[in-house]
Amino acid sequence: MNAQVTAICIGQPKPFNGAELSAIGKRPVTGPVIIRTFGIEGDMVADTKHHGGADMAVHQYPVDHYKGWHEWLGGHELLSGPAAFGENLMVLGMTEDAVHIGDRFRFGGALLEISQPRQPCWKIEHRFGRKGMVKRIIGQHNCGWYYRVLEEGEAAPGDILLREEIGHCSWTVARLFAALYDPAHGANREGFEEIAGLDRLCQNWRGKALMKLET
Incomplete structure (x- = not known):
């Protein structure tokens, strides 16, 4: 799988909801960046309890979904700009049903590995000013x-994401997310046991599967 990164976006924490800060508002860089194990240089998170860290170093949200969101929202100015969902990488042609937990991608000089789906939170709805977005996701x-960063390196807008290795081939990002979050598509006990054993899935999400098994 090859896909071009049309924009690399970074942001700094800014006032978001009263006294609360957020770095969900990101802007495109104009040249090369260094991708470190902690993330893209120049990009920061405000809520270090729920965001950031090695397993959430780089975020990608499919540009392919923007059209559907535009129709559902009845249009929104954020969708005509960059990083509407706070993503670092803007890419067309890669969706959750086409990539797997543990897939590895060469991006410039960096090597990235898909570590987990993104868990949606209230900040998306607050940013767009619309309830129901988390439910739709x-x-x-x-x-x-x-992504987690296996090899640090430099990359630039326009570089290609090249899949070098398929990870857990039975578990696309979409299937994994549905198993743990969508009641209509939840996994059975065998599925939760399998998720808990995925060595390329971050420990936090493996723990979610173990909790499902306990309850």
């Missing part, structure tokens, strides 16, 4: 995903 499994 859960129902459609259009959640986006995070």
